[in-house]
Amino acid sequence: MTLLVAHGLRGGYGGVDILQGVDLRVAPGELVVIVGPNGAGKSTAMKAIFGLVRLRAGRVVFDQREITGLPPERLVPLGLAYVPQERNVFPSLTVEENLEMGAYVRRDDIRPDMERVFALFPVLAERRRQRAGTMSGGERQMVAIGRALMTRPRLLLLDEPTAGLSPRFVDLLFERIRAINREGVAILMVEQNAKKALAMADRGVVLVGGANRFEDAGPAVLAHPDIAEMFLGGA
C-alpha cells in the first residue's frame, strides 16, 4: 500500500533534463527524506510531483489516482501540499490570512485547523495579526508549513525547510515536523541538514545526477560508509 508513487520522472526547466529517471515512493504516514549533492534534482523532483515542472516522461500516482502533470490547484484538494524552499509566505498578508489562503480550496469551517496550527506553533497565535513579511526566517517557515497544513493534507512536500535557519530553529522545526508526521501526515522532505533529517526518517533516498543512487531506512543511509563519505562530509 503506497500513498505516492513517482516512477521514471524525466524532465527539467529548459532543454536539459535535470531529472534522468527518478523513482520515489511514500507510504501513508511515512517520513521520507531525499538527500544528495547540489544539482542532484532533489527540489526539481518535488516540483515535478506537484505539477510545477513539465515532465517529459514518467508517471505520478497519488492514492491510486494518476496525477501526472496536474496543476497545483487540482492537487491541493486531493490532499497534497507543498512548501517551497523560498518565497513560501505571502509577505503583505497577516499570519492568519496566510493560513486562510492555505485553506482557499475549502468551503467549510477552517477554525479548528487554524487552532491546530497555532497549537503546533504557539508563536504564530501570538502574532496572528502580524504581516508575514516582517517575521524572522524561522517564523516565516512556520507560517509556510502552517499554510500547507490547512487543507489537512495526507502528504506534505517540504523543500529544505531548515535552509538558512539558526541551529535553535533547525532543532525546533525538525521536532515539529516529527510531530506533524506522528499525527499521520506522510512527509516527503528534501533536506540539507542530512544527518539530522536522516536520523529521524523512516526512509532515506539518495539522488545523484538526477537519478536514484541509494535507498534504505534513514539511519541505515546515514550509517552506509560510501554515502556518509560522499554526501555527508565524512563521519
Add this chain to the structure above:
Amino acid sequence: MAELLQLLIYGIVTGGIYALGAIGISLIFAILRFAHFAHGDLMTVGAYLALSAAAILGLPLGGAFALAALLTAGIAVLIDRLLYRRLRASGAVVLLISSFGVALILRSLVQLLWGPETQVYETAITPPWRLGELRIRPVHVAILTICLLLVSALHLFLTRSRTGKAMRAMADDPDLARVSGIATERVVVWTWLLGGGLAALAGMFLALDTRLHPLLGWNVLLPLFAAALVGGIGNVYGAIAGGLVLGVASELSTLVLPAVYKPAVAFAAIVVVLVVRPRGLLGGR
C-alpha cells in the same frame, strides 16, 4: 484664500475621480504585471454607455451609471478572455503593446458609434450651494460621496472576503498562490471586473464634471499612471492617495501656471517621485 480653498475642493473631486481610475491600473499591474494602457479608453466606453443607457432605456442617471459600470466590467473581462489571456505567457511588454492596440480600438469604436462631437449628460441644472465665498456644486458632493463609498467597499472586499484576500495573495506572489490552490484565473476575472467597473465610473464622473468626448479617458491616462506611480504601483491604497495628490496638485497648479500646463503636473509628479521615493508614497513594487 477663498480661491485656494475653492481650487482645493475641485482638486479633491478630481482626485477622487483619478483614484477610481488609478486603483484599476494598480490592481491590474499587481495581479497581471503589466501597465494597462487601455484603461483611459475603458473610462470613455463606460461614460458613453451611460449616455446611451439613459437615452435609449430612459433610465435615471444613477441607474444608467450602475448599468454602464456593470457592462464595462463585462467588456473588460471579455477583452481579457479574448486577448490578454492568450498573451499572458508572452510577457509584460507584449501585453502592454497589445493594450495600446485595445486603446485604439475602443476609442475608434466610440467615435464610430457615438460620433466625434462633444456631448453632455442631461441633468437638471442645479445652482451651486454658497458657503461664504465658496461655491460647492451638488454634483461634486455626489461624486465625492460615491468615491468614498466605493473605496470603503473595496477596502472591505480586499480585507474581509475570501476572493479579496486571494487577490492580495496573488499580488504578493502568483506562484505561491497557485501552490496554495488559489483559482488564479478566477482572481484575474475579479481584477478585470473591479478595474473595469471603477474605470467606467471614473469616466462617467469625469464626463459629468466636464463633457463627453472620445478622448475623455485617453487624456487623463497620464495623470492616472502618475497617481498609481506616486502612491506606489501595485498598492491600491497608494493609488487612492496618489489620485488625490495628483488631483489637488493639478488644480492648484492653475494658481501659478496657465491651465494648459495641467498635464505637465503629472509628468512633474512622476519625475519627483521616481527621484525622491522610487517605490511611491505608500510603497509598491
